[in-house]
Amino acid sequence: MGRRYVRILLFVFIVLYMWALVACEDSEETLISEVTSKSSGADTDHEIEFLGEKVKIGFSMDTLEEDRWVRDRDLFKEAVESLGAEVEIMAANGDDALQLLQAETLISQEIDVLVIVPHNAEATAAIVNKAQLAGVKVLSYDRLIKNADIDLYISFDNEQVGELKARAITSRVPTGKYVYIGGAITDNNAHLFKSGVFNVLKPLIDNGDISIVYDQWTKDWTPTNAFANMEAALIANNNEIDAVIAANDATAGGVIEALEAQGLAGEIPVAGQDADLAAIQRIIEGTQTMTVYKPIKPLAEEAAILAVKLARGEKIETNTTVNNGKIDVPSVLLSPVSVELENISETIIADGFHTREEIYNQKEQ
Template sequence: MRHTTPLLKFLSAAMLMAATLSSSLAHADAKNPVIAVAMKTQVQRRWAFDIAAMKREAAALGAKLIVQWANDNPVLQASQVENLLSQQPDALILVPVDSQAAGRIVNSAHQAGVPVVGYDIGVTTAKLDYFVMRNNALVGELQAKGALEKSPHGTFALMKGDPGNDVAQTISKQYDKVLVQDKDVKVVFDQFVRGWDPKLALSNAENVLSAQNDKIDGFVTSNDGMALGVAQALKARNLAGKVYLSGLDADPSSLQLIAQGVQTMSVWTDLNDHGTSAVKAAVALARKEKPAISTTDVNLGAGAVPTHLVNVYAVTQANLCKFITTGAPKGWVTADEVYGAGKSQCK
């Protein structure tokens, strides 16, 4: 007959207590998960609205967010994520500064047992657990087809985004599909713009206009920042409103240009859907559940990732008032800011 010593009884009781405590903590984490959020930059005003949407959804789901901003510095972002992981979060939402370098961040999170939800910008060198991004292919399609609608046999300049950015690459593919392969149009400029730099876009536009003796039908421009640079070149040559000009993000400055007829269109992304979907996915993964969000598979280079495509649509003069009054999130823009104080016809 075996006898249980007091020491063995103590150890058994301690192990049982530890197991019970561990189970209790795991349950608590599942109920109120901690979500680390590694953001790329605060420069564009949209990111504050993304975070606001995330915080609203996190509060609704009982989750806590810990947010860090990398200021477009990949080294800083890697350091910040290392710090975030040391706090043992239940999931990580990542907006990578560098799509390739971010693979190491994803691998580090996975080694720590933390699932990663990519946000807006993809990771090409490691497989994310989930991805939430705008429908960038549709962005490029809307911009390119808008140019064709204005000038079916036109001469166009394609002002693409940063070459190292998967968003710019996806939009570019649609330009190629819709315009470059169309034998009825002429593409006289087709280049990426490093850093989506408005000043470089301005310089490129001036060079294109000089080379074409101002005979250009459209600048298919990938975002609003570059569109502002192109608009400056068009205004200087008295071509404002005569040449197609596209953009992305529906920034207030570009909405003013659309109201004035200088910029033809911009593309808006549903930031509320973007932010809330990311948090829903992160919380589900933290709870070892499958995100209950519509998805498609997207392969960015490291394997197919379940991806939620956020809806986008064109903003033009025709629907500008509707966008200002009902489409844009609260605080984004007012009719007076777009049209001038007391000059708006929006109801």
């Protein structure tokens, strides 16, 4: 009787033990299913979570001293938050040391991804190294970070930006003396813009139709430095200049100020890019010929999506790679748009980039 009793107890114990194992497995499967559902976006409120917490993005910006970068900041923030993620934003206003310090601060806040608009394409590699040591992925925004193992790059086709500017000006001035006012030599985009411009100009230079009588970089992209460059170009050529291609609208503004001082504004075609409000107004006034519009809203929104995907370790589809001196960086490049007087309404205004009231200085009733 004693042995039989022991056997019964042993049988009951085994049954209970097996039942507990099955219950634990079911619980684990349920938990895995819930985590998988959230990571695949199946959750109903679209909150984006990463290992149980919201994705956190750091946005390190070169500057907020130009109109377009304020727009980038606001649009990127809105897009990230609409995805249920968080974003911390800092701007260094052209100070390399400050940008490094700010990036370190963002990394210390346990962000998942660092999005960077570099002031100095080379110096920013130090930021990437610090991010990697902390296990933080890096997305290079609009400007390429050189000689670093960045995870992703999103921008516009910046050589195409230069090509659009050169085509617009050469269609008006097929022969003559040209001035090129570049951007900051530390900015990789400035080199890409210039490369695109000279892709178009080189055949005309080679056959003698066009001569480049002045070619200079503009320190920190400032209108003041662009003004000084253009002033030097005018002095060197006794004001005998037929066309100017500027790296962006800020530098174009400096160029036009120098032309105004000599009574030449509106007489010499000037190209820029960024579609700044002041530039659009100059196009209407006739002192600037064209600008290149880079639709910032899709750039910011796509960057937000990509940053969140990077954080979650999801597969990302890119349309090209760009070599940054160290690696071929997976890249997403968007298309820019040429804007002249004739198509302002169909481009800038239609997209809501600037309102008609803003452009024409009219107040809404």
